[in-house]
Every structure is written in structure tokens, then in C-alpha cells.
Amino acid sequence: MYGRLLKLASMVLAEKEFKQDSLNFWNEPYHQASKWKPCADKKYRTTPGKPDKSNGYIMVSANGGLNQQRVAICNAVAVASLLNATLVLPKFLYSNVWKDPSQFGDIYQEDYFMRILKDDIDIVKELPPHLKPLDIEAMGTLITDADIVKEAKPDDYITSVLPLLLQNRVVHFLGFGNRLGFDPLPPHLQRLRCKCNFHALKFVLKIQKVGSLLIKRIKKYYAAPRQLDKQLLGDFAPGISPKQHNIASGPSRYLALHLRFEEDMVAYSLCDFGGGDYEKKELEAYRDVHFPLLIERLKNSKPVSPVELRKLGRCPLTPEEAALVLAALGFKPETFIYLAGSHIYGGSSRMQPFTSLYPNLVTKETLLTSSELAPFKNFSSQLAALDFIACATSDVFAMTDSGSQLSSLVSGFRTYYGDGHAPTLRPNKKRLAAILSENRTIGWNTFEDRVRKMIEEGQRVQLRGSGRSIYRQPRCPECMCRS
Secondary structure, X not given: OOHHHHHHHHHHHHHHOOOOOOOOOOOOOOHHHHHEEEOXXXXXXXXXXXXXXXXXXXXXXXXXXXXXXXXXXXXXXXXXXXXXXXXXXXXXXXOXXXXXXXXHHHHEOHHHHHHHOOOOOOEEOOOOOOOOOOOHHHHOOEEEXXXXXOOOOHHHHHHHOHHHHHHHOEEEEEEOOOOOOOOOOOHHHHHHHHXXXXXXXXXXHXXXXXXXXXXXXXXXXXXXXXXXXXXXXXXXXXXOOHHHOOOOOOOOOOEEEXXXXXXXXXXXXXXXXXXXXXXXXXXXXXXXXXXXXXXXXXXOOOOOOHHHHHHOOOOOOOHHHHHHHHHXXXXXXXXXXXXXXXXXXXXXXXXXXXXXXXXXXXOHHHHOOHHHHHHHOOOHHHHHHHHHHHHHOOOEEEEOOOOOHHHHHHHHHHHHHOOOOOOEEOOOHHHHHHHHOOOOOOOHHHHHHHHHHHHHHHOOOOOOXXXXXXXXXXXXOOOEEEO
């Protein structure tokens, strides 16, 4: 789709390979970023303590993959506090999409989670014996996503859920996807959400150990472990003594890229990616099987053309587009790039334009041996945890879809723990589509300049806006402190 621009990129990168670039996207451009520090675990006098008596038990069976479940867990913690309830350690629903039977304790440290939040809410591993035999569905206290609106407000829970809890002593949320809004919410509940996400949820030792191994295979040189490394890897955070610095060989830094171009994303977008009739039929067949609700919605709505979808910024970035953005930003061909996610739609042939510009592309599958990966086989959420670690601890993180839960949570972690030294690159897909629409005529210098301005604007240090995710944008008084 972008043959001309890719040739220009290749020529320019070859010329710049041994030159020092005046712009450096390996670093945060705004020093204000370093003034924001983590403090969601700080105790405040105004924070209400736990009630003397619990109103009952809240059970949650969360759907989705690793990152959707993480959000559901922290929302459940906030709802439990709001309703003066005891939280039963959340369960994870088995999904035909993710096909992962993992439960909370397979991914996160249960006792650590309970200990960090013990001053805020009561958490138990299971219902007490006298409540286990209850038929929750027959009692009317099974609450599905159809029973409570998306982005629900605290009043919705007080009005519709609290009476059931007081009457039956237990409610069970089934699904619980995005069922608590970000605003308006009392400051202590926002802070509790942040404390849950950034402090209480620690990966189990098995994931930390292999995550650390993954980082060591990419990056051969280490400074002292950062706060970001310690939070995600615990005692397995890689480090190297001063005597070993001269012995270490290999790259001292790497870029992690979440290229959200898997078949599900591509099919759901309804966009055209240049693959002709074969691509069109293949994606239609995928939608018929995996997205029946989307098919029904399309029957009752006015169609939007693929061209218009691209103009609106609704199409996932292709590997070619991602490579062009990195080239415009001045990343050199020898840059080591960790590719997160599962199988890219179109496989190696679709990735060829990317790897022709950036050959040092690695994944968890290429860095780890089959025996090291074996304990994670058939556990997609645990594999996703390894991607989370590799992306969050990278020197630069580049996302291609800001709506992705992985990208959102990783960028939030880097903001929270990065101390102003964890840059994230966020292309504006609508602006990029406008730039790329001129791909047949635009000069490389103009392309480069417009892409760099787009990325720099996305890196500005801003307070969380009303209604924005506190997991993605933790710069706010409830989550972080400004020094």
C-alpha cells in the first residue's frame, strides 16, 4: 500500500545509520513528567476506614482477557468499598476467544493482594460455608452486564445493588466489563482503584521469573533496577554489578511495540487492508463465526465505507504504517524491537515491509525456548502477562491503538512508575490517516515533520481529563503527587 514511502524510508535510514539525530525519541521530551510521583498507597486522614460491620459479600466472575480482567478486579474493589461489602477473591470466566482456564492465583499473588488492601476492604478467598449452598440466581442476586449500565455511577449501585446485598447478604456480578464509570466518583474510591492496579496486583513468581528472563534475553546491559522493574518483577528484577558492565554485550536498550493487527482486530474493524477479494471473504467468514452481534448490528445500520473508516481513524495500523512511523521518528535499522501480541494477520509476508526496515524484531516465542514456554502453553492470559512486562519495562513503548486495554494499562504503568523516563509513543490514527492519504506525493521531509509533531503532541504532560481512565492516565491528585 505504501511502496513509495517505504523506499524513501529505506534510503533515509541507510543515510542516517551512522549519524547522530538531533531529535531523540528514546527520552521523554517534557521534564514536567518527572515531577509526578506514585502515591496511591499513601494514607490520608480523610480516607474512610473499613466499616465495623460488612453488609455482605460481593462475588465477581470477570470476563475477557488479562487486561479486561485486571480492570474488573480493581473496579470490584472500589464497588466493595462503596457498598461496605466483603470481596470474595474474583474468579475469571472461561472464554471461547481466549481459551484460558487461569484463575486469580495463577496470575496474581493472592496473599499479597489481600495484604496490601487489608486496611481498605475485607477480602476472603471464598464464601463462608453457610452461604455456599445458596442458589444465587434463584434469589435474584446474580447481576449480569445486562442488569447494570456501562460506566455506571455510584448511585446506580446504591440504588439497585445495595438493597439486594442487604436482603440476601451476597451478590454475584457476572461479566463485570466496564461496569463502573470514572467520574463522578469520590476521591477515596478513585485512589483505591489506583492502589489496586498499581500496588496490589503483583504477578506470581512463575511469571516474574520468566518475565525477567525475557528482558535479559533482549537487553544485555542493565543499570540499577528501576521502581518500574521492581514492581513488575519483584526479586527477579534484572541488575548487573559495576564490575560486569564492561563484560556485557548486546543492546543496552530496546523499543516494545504493541502492533494490534491480529485477525480479530482486523476483522472487527471492517477496514480494507489491500488484500483484495481473498482478504474480504476471509474476514467476512471470521466475522460470521466470532462476531454475530456485530453482524446483526450491521444489518440495522447505515454502512460506512472502508475509505471513510480510515479517514475517521478507526482502522488498526498495519505493519507498514507502524514501520513508517518509527522511521519518521528516526529510529535506526539496528534498533531492537520487541513485538507484543499474538499472531499478526497475514503472517511473515505481511510483516516483510516492517522487517525489511527493522530486522532486529523479537517476540517471546523467539527469545524463550520451547521448554521455558511450555508452562504457559494454552494459557493466553499468562502469556499476555509476559508481554505486559516486556512492554512496561521497555526503554520506549510504541502503541498502534490507544483503545487497546494492554496499551492503555502499560502506558498507565509507565506514567505511574516511570519517573519521567519511560516515553510512550501514541500515534493519532485520524491524523496519521490524513498524512498517509498523501503517500503518493508527499516528500519524506514533510512526512517526517508531520509525524514527529503528531507524536510530540501526544507526549504532552496533562492531567487526567474528566471521564478518562484512571488506569491509563493516573496523573491526578487521587493517584499521583506532584512534587
